[in-house]
Amino acid sequence: MNRMRTTTLAALTAGVLAFTTAACGGSPGSGDDTLVYWSMWEEKEPQAEVLKSAIARFEKQSGTEVDVVWQGRKVLQKVAPALRSGEVPDLVDHDHNSLRSTLAEPGQARDLSAVYKANVPGEGKTVAAVGPGRYRELTTHDGKPYMLPYEVFAQALWYDGSKFPKLADKQPETWDAFLKLLDERKKEGRAPLALDGDIGFYNSLWTVHLLERALGPGTVNKIAADKSGDAWRDTKVVNALRRVEDLARGGYFAEGAFGSKWPAMQERWAAGDSDFLLMGSWIPSETRNSAASGFTYRSMPFPTVAGGDDSVHTGAIGFAVPTAAEHPEAAEKFLAFMMKRENIEGFSTKALNLVPRPDVEAPEQLAGLAEALKERKITPAYDGIDADYPNYPTEVFEPAGNALLAGKITADQFIQQVADKQAAYWKKH
Amino acid sequence: MTDTAVPARDRATATTSSAASPAAPHRRSRRDEGPFQARRRRLFWPFVAVPLVLYLVFFLGPTLASFWISLHAWDGIGEMKFRGLGNYEVLLGDEVFRGAFANTLIILVGVGLAVFVASFALAMVLRELAGRKFARAVLFFPNIIAPIVLSVLWGFIFQNDGLLDSALQGIGISDGPNWLGDHLFFVILLGLAWVNTGFYVTIIMAGVDRIPPYLYEDCKLAGANAFQRFWHVTLPLTWDVVATSAILWTISSLKIFEFLYAFGGTTNDMPPTGVWNSALFIYGQTFGGRTPPYLFGYASAAAVVTLLFLIVLVFLFRRVLRREVIEF
Numbered sequence: 001m002n003r004m005r006t007t008t009l010a011a012l013t014a015g016v017l018a019f020t021t022a023a024c025g026g027s028p029g030s031g032d033d034t035l036v037y038w039s040m041w042e043e044k045e046p047q048a049e050v051l052k053s054a055i056a057r058f059e060k061q062s063g064t065e066v067d068v069v070w071q072g073r074k075v076l077q078k079v080a081p082a083l084r085s086g087e088v089p090d091l092v093d094h095d096h097n098s099l100r101s102t103l104a105e106p107g108q109a110r111d112l113s114a115v116y117k118a119n120v121p122g123e124g125k126t127v128a129a130v131g132p133g134r135y136r137e138l139t140t141h142d143g144k145p146y147m148l149p150y151e152v153f154a155q156a157l158w159y160d161g162s163k164f165p166k167l168a169d170k171q172p173e174t175w176d177a178f179l180k181l182l183d184e185r186k187k188e189g190r191a192p193l194a195l196d197g198d199i200g201f202y203n204s205l206w207t208v209h210l211l212e213r214a215l216g217p218g219t220v221n222k223i224a225a226d227k228s229g230d231a232w233r234d235t236k237v238v239n240a241l242r243r244v245e246d247l248a249r250g251g252y253f254a255e256g257a258f259g260s261k262w263p264a265m266q267e268r269w270a271a272g273d274s275d276f277l278l279m280g281s282w283i284p285s286e287t288r289n290s291a292a293s294g295f296t297y298r299s300m301p302f303p304t305v306a307g308g309d310d311s312v313h314t315g316a317i318g319f320a321v322p323t324a325a326e327h328p329e330a331a332e333k334f335l336a337f338m339m340k341r342e343n344i345e346g347f348s349t350k351a352l353n354l355v356p357r358p359d360v361e362a363p364e365q366l367a368g369l370a371e372a373l374k375e376r377k378i379t380p381a382y383d384g385i386d387a388d389y390p391n392y393p394t395e396v397f398e399p400a401g402n403a404l405l406a407g408k409i410t411a412d413q414f415i416q417q418v419a420d421k422q423a424a425y426w427k428k429h
Numbered sequence: 430m431t432d433t434a435v436p437a438r439d440r441a442t443a444t445t446s447s448a449a450s451p452a453a454p455h456r457r458s459r460r461d462e463g464p465f466q467a468r469r470r471r472l473f474w475p476f477v478a479v480p481l482v483l484y485l486v487f488f489l490g491p492t493l494a495s496f497w498i499s500l501h502a503w504d505g506i507g508e509m510k511f512r513g514l515g516n517y518e519v520l521l522g523d524e525v526f527r528g529a530f531a532n533t534l535i536i537l538v539g540v541g542l543a544v545f546v547a548s549f550a551l552a553m554v555l556r557e558l559a560g561r562k563f564a565r566a567v568l569f570f571p572n573i574i575a576p577i578v579l580s581v582l583w584g585f586i587f588q589n590d591g592l593l594d595s596a597l598q599g600i601g602i603s604d605g606p607n608w609l610g611d612h613l614f615f616v617i618l619l620g621l622a623w624v625n626t627g628f629y630v631t632i633i634m635a636g637v638d639r640i641p642p643y644l645y646e647d648c649k650l651a652g653a654n655a656f657q658r659f660w661h662v663t664l665p666l667t668w669d670v671v672a673t674s675a676i677l678w679t680i681s682s683l684k685i686f687e688f689l690y691a692f693g694g695t696t697n698d699m700p701p702t703g704v705w706n707s708a709l710f711i712y713g714q715t716f717g718g719r720t721p722p723y724l725f726g727y728a729s730a731a732a733v734v735t736l737l738f739l740i741v742l743v744f745l746f747r748r749v750l751r752r753e754v755i756e757f
Contacts, residue, residue: 073697077716080723083506101720106506198609199695201719256589259610262695264588390722394699394713395525402701406610421524428519428727 034065035330038079038089040317043070046285047151047353050346058337064330076102083108083324090325091334096138096316096380097387099147103320105387109146110321110328116145118336127339131357138316138380148335149318151347152354153281155205155381156312156369160272161298168368171300175213175243178303182252185275191254194269194277195405196262200398201382203405205278207244207397208383209313213305214240220383224392229422232415241404241411243305248407258406263287270295278302280315280381284365285352297365301372311377312369316356389429396421492736499729505715509726516730525702526731529710532614533735536621536706537682543622544678545671548629552637553659555630565634568627576624580692583620584609614704617689624688625681629674636670637663641757665755672750676743683739684708707735 037055041048048070055066069089071078076098082088083106092099103109116128123130132139132149139147161168172178185192196202211220215236223231231237254274257265263286269277270287272295277283284297291297304310319338321331337343344355352363354370362370386393400417403409409417462470499516501509520526551568555561571579586592587608597605608616640662648658664671686708693700699717700709714728715721 074716077721080505080716080721097720102723106504108506199698200701201698259589259607261584261588261609386720390720391713391718394718395702399702424522424524428523428724429722 033063033330034067035091035327035334036067036069036089037091037093038069038071038075040073040075040092040094041070042072046351047347050343050350053346054338054343057343058334062330062333062337064334066334079103079322083322086324088322088324090327090331091319091321093150093317093319095153096147096149096318097382097384099318099320100141100384100387101390103322104141104146108323109141110323110325111144111146112148112321112332112335113145115148115332115335118332120339121337123340127336130339130341130359131355132318132339134358135314135316135356135378137378138314139318147316147318147320148339149316149356150338150344151317151351152314152356152373153317153381154312154314154354154369154373155209155278155280156299156301156372158277158279158283158297158299159275160292161296162294163272163275164298167300168298172303174307175210175303175305179247179250182250182276186252190275191252191273192275193252193254193257194265194274195253195257196260196265197253197258197402197406198260199262200393200402201386202262202279203402204382204393204398205313206247206405207241207401209278209302210243210247210305211237211240212311212313212379212383213302213309214243216309217311217377217379218383221385221388224383224385224389224397224422226422227426229419229426232419232422238411238415240305241414244404245407245411245414248405253405258402281354281366281369284363288352299366299369301376309377309379311379312372313381314373314378315381318356389425392422392425396425495729495732495736498726499733501726502724503726504723505725506723512726516727517734520727520730520734525705526707526710528702529705529707530734532704533683533706533708535614536618536685537679540618540621540625541675541678541682543618544625544629545674547622547626548633549659549663551626551630552634553655553663555634556637565631568630570627571624572628576687577691579620579624580688583616583692587616613693613701617692617704620692621685621688625678629678632674632677633667633670636667640666644757665752666757668750668752669754672747672752675750676746679742679746680739683735686712707731711735 039048039051041051051068055068059065073094075092076094079088079092080102092103094102099109116126116133118127119125120127120130127133127148135149135152136145139145139149159167172181182192195206208220212218223237226232254265254268256268265274266277266279266283266287267290268274270291272292281299301310301312319331319335321328321335325331339357341357341360344357345360347353347355348360348363352365354362354366354373358370358374380387382393385397396418400409400414400421403417404411404414498509500511500513502512502516503509555564558564584591588594589607589609591608593608594605597603606612644662644666645658648662653661683706685706689700689704689706689709690712693704697719699705699713702713705713709717711728711731713722714724714731716723
C-alpha cells in the first residue's frame with residue numbers, strides 16, 4: 001500500500017512536470033483548414049488592428065480560419081529554432097532584411113512567384129501589377145521573390161513645414177546647397193540637425209547616404225564584401241568620407257546628439273528644438289504624441305553629390321511563407337487577398353505608413369515621400385549590408401562610424417579602423 | 430541516508446568506527462533498520478529521480494551539447510559542419526571577443542572590489558546605526574527591481590540634460606562630461622556596483638551581526654582605530670561569509686546581462702561592442718541585433734571558454750580563500 005502510494009506520488013509529480021514543460025512547446029500546427037500566422041506586431045499596434053479586420057474578411061469569404069499569434073518584433077528569433085523542429089507557422093512577417101537573412105538565405109523561404117502572378121481577387125490585375133512588383137530589388141533573393149510587401153518605408157530629411165513654408169518649393173537639391181541651408185540656420189542660433197546618436201544605425205544613415213550619393217548605389221555593399229578590407233582605402237572612398245568628417249566638424253548636430261538615450265533627440269526635434277532629422281518614414285507616427293502644436297510633417301530627399309545618384313533608400317515590410325509550412329496554398333491565397341485595395345488601405349489611413357500600391361493615397365505627412373518613391377530609383381536601405389552580412393554593422397561599421405560622425409576621429413582613422421575590423425570579421429564568417 | 434538516520438550523539442563514532450571495521454555495532458544493516466528508515470529509503474529514488482533527470486536534461490545535457498556544437502559551424506537550421514578547434518582559433522584572435530572578455534574581467538574585479546569595499550563600509554556604519562533595518566531594506570531595494578526598470582532610470586540620470594546634468598548645473602558646472610557618449614562603460618560599472626551592493630551588504634551584515642559586541646568594546650579600550658577593528662576583528666570573523674560571497678559574485682558577475690543589454694542598447698539594437706561582456710557577446714553572435722547572425726558554433730565556443738574560465742576561477746578562489754574557521 002505504502003509503496004504504491006509512493007510510486008503514484010512520484011509518478012504524479014513527474015507527470016505534472018512533464019506536462020508543464022510540454023505545454024511550453026505549443027505546437028503551431030492545428031486543424032487542416034487553419035492558417036497559422038506569427039506576426040511581428042503587438043496586438044495593440046495600429047498595424048495589428050488593420051490586419052485583424054482584413055483577416056476577419058478573409059475568414060468570412062474563404063472559410064479558412066487564421067490563427068494569429070502576435071509575437072512582436074522578435075518573431076523571427078522564434079521562427080529560427082522552430083525551423084529546426086519543423087513546427088513552423090504558415091505565415092510570418094517582418095522587414096525585408098530580417099526575412100532575407102533568417103529565411104531566404106538559408107533557403108527556408110517559399111518562392112512566391114506564383115503569388116505575384118496570381119490575380120488580386122475581384123480586381124482583374126495580378127499582385128505584381130498592383131504595386132509590389134516595383135519593389136523587386138528588396139523582395140527577391142537569387143531572382144526569386146521571398147516576400148510580399150504590404151508596407152514600405154523610405155528615408156528622407158524631415159522637417160516642420162509650418163516653420164519652413166518655402167522649403168517645399170525650393171528644396172536644396174545638392175549637398176552644397178544643403179550645407180548652405182544648415183549654415184544659415186546655425187547663424188540664426190539654431191541647432192540644425194537632430195540625431196539619436198546612441199543608435200548606430202541612425203548614424204550610419206548619414207555615412208551610407210554620403211558614400212552612395214558620391215559612388216553610386218551598391219557601393220557600400222561591395223566594399224563590405226571585400227575580405228581584406230582594403231576596398232576602403234580607395235581615394236574616391238576617402239574623399240566621400242571627408243564629407244562626413246566635415247559634417248561632424250561643422251557643429252551642425254544638436255547638443256546631446258551623442259549623449260542621450262533614444263528617443264530623446266527625436267522627441268526634442270518634434271518639439272521644435274532642432275530643424276532636420278534624417279530618418280525613415282515611420283517618424284511621423286512615432287513622434288506624433290510629442291510634436292509641437294501645428295507641426296506639419298514634411299520631407300525632402302537626401303541631397304545629391306556632384307549630380308550623382310538620387311535614389312530613395314527604401315525598405316519593405318511584408319509576409320513570407322516558410323518552405324516547411326503545412327498550408328502553403330492557403331497562405332498564398334491569403335497573400336493575394338491581402339493585396340486588395342480595401343485591405344492595404346488601412347496601413348496608410350490607420351497606421352500612417354506608405355504602402356506598395358501607388359493607387360492608395362499616402363497619409364498627408366508622407367505625401368512628398370510617396371511622390372519621390374514613384375519617380376526615383378529604389379536602393380535597399382543601409383545598402384542591404386545588415387541583411388547580407390549579419391553583425392557587420394554592429395562589429396565593423398558602426399563603432400568607427402559613430403566615432404566619425406561624433407567628430408572623434410578623422411576619415412582616415414575611420415578607414416584604418418574599419419578596414420582592420422572588416423578583415424577580422426571575414427575570418428570568422 | 431543511513432548516516433542521517435543515526436542519532437546525532439552516535440554519529441561521530443558511527444562514521445569513524447564504520448570506516449575502521451565494517452562490523453561495528455553502531456552500523457545498522459538494512460535488515461534491522463526501523464520502519465521509518467525503511468520508508469525513507471524507499472522514497473529516496475522516486476523523489477531524487479525526477480530532479481536528477483531534469484538536471485541532466487536541462488543543465489548537464491545542454492552543457493555537453495554546447496561543447497559539441499562549439500566544434501562545428503552551425504546556423505541552428507541547416508546541417509552542422511565540423512570545424513574542429515577552428516572556432517576557438519578564430520575566437521582567441523577576435524578583437525570583439527577579447528574586448529568583451531576584458532570587460533567581463535573588469536566587471537568581475539573592478540565592480541567586485543567596489544561592491545565589497547562599499548558593503549563592508551556600509552556594514553560597519555550600519556552596525557552602530559539606529560534605523561539599521563530600514564537602511565538595510567533601502568540598500569537592498571535595487572535588488573528586487575527588474576534591471577530593465579533600473580536601466581531606464583539610469584538613462585534618465587545620465588543622459589544629456591538629464592538629472593545629473595541638471596544637478597551639476599545647479600552647483601554651477603554647466604560643461605559636465607558627456608556621460609553616455611564618452612564614458613558609457615564607466616557609467617555601466619557604476620550602475621552595476623550600485624545594483625549589487627545591497628545584496629552583499631545584507632549577507633555581510635548577517636556575518637557582522639554574529640560578532641559579539643564585547644570584542645569591539647575591547648578594541649576600543651585598546652585604542653584600535655576603525656581600520657584596525659576591521660582588519661583584526663571583522664574580517665577574520667566574517668571570513669567564511671566573505672569567501673562564499675566572493676564565489677557568489679564571481680559566478681553572478683560572469684552572467685550579468687540584462688542591465689548591460691537594456692542600458693547600453695535600444696529597442697532593436699545591441700549595445701555598442703565596446704561595452705559588451707562575454708554574455709552579451711554570446712547573445713550578439715546568435716539572436717542579438719536587427720538581423721541576428723545565428724553563429725551557434727562560434728557562440729558556443731565563447732560559452733565554453735567562459736565556462737572553463739569560471740571553473741578555474743572558482744577553484745582558485747576556493748583555494749586562496751580557504752582559512753581555518755574561527756570559533757567564537
